[in-house]
Amino acid sequence: MKNAYVQISNLSFTRGERAIYEGVSINIPRGKITAVMGPSGTGKTTLLRLIAAQLHPDQGSVLVDGVDIHKANRSALYDTRKKIGMLFQSGALFSDMSVYENVAFPLEEHTDLPDDIIKDIVLMKLQSVGLRGAVDLMPSELSGGMARRVALARAIALDPELVMYDEPFAGQDPISKGVLVELIKKLNKAVGITSVLVSHDVEESLSISDHVCILSGGTVVAQGTPEEIKASDDARVIQFLNGQADGPVPFHFPACSYAGDLIGSST
Numbered sequence: 001m002k003n004a005y006v007q008i009s010n011l012s013f014t015r016g017e018r019a020i021y022e023g024v025s026i027n028i029p030r031g032k033i034t035a036v037m038g039p040s041g042t043g044k045t046t047l048l049r050l051i052a053a054q055l056h057p058d059q060g061s062v063l064v065d066g067v068d069i070h071k072a073n074r075s076a077l078y079d080t081r082k083k084i085g086m087l088f089q090s091g092a093l094f095s096d097m098s099v100y101e102n103v104a105f106p107l108e109e110h111t112d113l114p115d116d117i118i119k120d121i122v123l124m125k126l127q128s129v130g131l132r133g134a135v136d137l138m139p140s141e142l143s144g145g146m147a148r149r150v151a152l153a154r155a156i157a158l159d160p161e162l163v164m165y166d167e168p169f170a171g172q173d174p175i176s177k178g179v180l181v182e183l184i185k186k187l188n189k190a191v192g193i194t195s196v197l198v199s200h201d202v203e204e205s206l207s208i209s210d211h212v213c214i215l216s217g218g219t220v221v222a223q224g225t226p227e228e229i230k231a232s233d234d235a236r237v238i239q240f241l242n243g244q245a246d247g248p249v250p251f252h253f254p255a256c257s258y259a260g261d262l263i264g265s266s267t
């Protein structure tokens with residue numbers, strides 16, 4: 001795809017004995033919102049970490065804005081990482097820093113901007129997530145949902161070209177969820193940010209994304225527009241979209257026989 005911001009080709013990645021990805025190819029279109037969905041434990045967070053070069057594939061390549069991120073030299077890697085904002089499930093704030101200091105941190109680390117400009121940017125980012133009033137609070141004084149939004153303000157502090165959201169709606173009340181959905185759309189439309197959204201929230205994801213990629217069992221089982229995905233006749237896609245427990249995708253993590261485990265534990 002010519003206009004892909006992230007181009008993943010023939011990617012394989014193994015954790016211990018377990019193949020998480022086997023020859024996966026995915027294109028993340030530039031300036032669009034791509035939803036990555038799939039059963040729990042399938043490797044969605046792992047995929048984001050492979051894109052950000054926090055993990056390295058056994059095989060295959062990941063091009064981020066044309067840069068092969070796993071072969072890039074130190075300075076190209078640094079420059080490319082500056083273009084990526086990440087909101088991870090475990091994206092904890094620095095607990096000994098205020099909300100202000102948390103959002104200012106990447107600006108102080110990566111730019112030479114004067115303090116008054118940094119202050120304006122921090123307040124602008126906090127305003128966009130609806131938390132300018134929380135600027136002086138410490139992370140321990142925030143709810144889980146508020147902390148997630150402060151982490152988002154920090155993730156977009158450097159005006160990234162690519163933002164990856166890992167379960168941004170988890171633990172959000174309906175109003176905050178609405179704020180986040182609008183914010184993701186606004187960042188995408190107004191500033192042209194390429195967005196990757198990992199979420200279990202099927203309805204929300206399909207409603208805001210331009211492109212959808214469904215992963216299962218180490219491969220891509222479907223890719224396309226939300227309309228194409230909804231019209232898919234692949235049994236795994238139908239099972240996932242409808243939240244059915246029974247179907248081709250197993251609910252259980254691979255394990256030895258249950259009876260064997262129980263007998264083993266009683267001896």
Ligand SMILES: Nc1ncnc2c1ncn2[C@@H]1O[C@H](COP(=O)(O)OP(=O)(O)OP(=O)(O)O)[C@@H](O)[C@H]1O
Pocket residue numbers: 015020038039040041042043044045046047
């Ligand atoms: N640090 C680690 N060491 C070994 N295995 C890991 C590690 N982190 C994750 N895994 C394994 O990799 C697989 C993929 O994990 P990952 O977190 O990417 O899944 P996911 O699709 O994001 O899941 P969820 O939707 O539940 O968040 C899982 O089977 C998990 O057990």
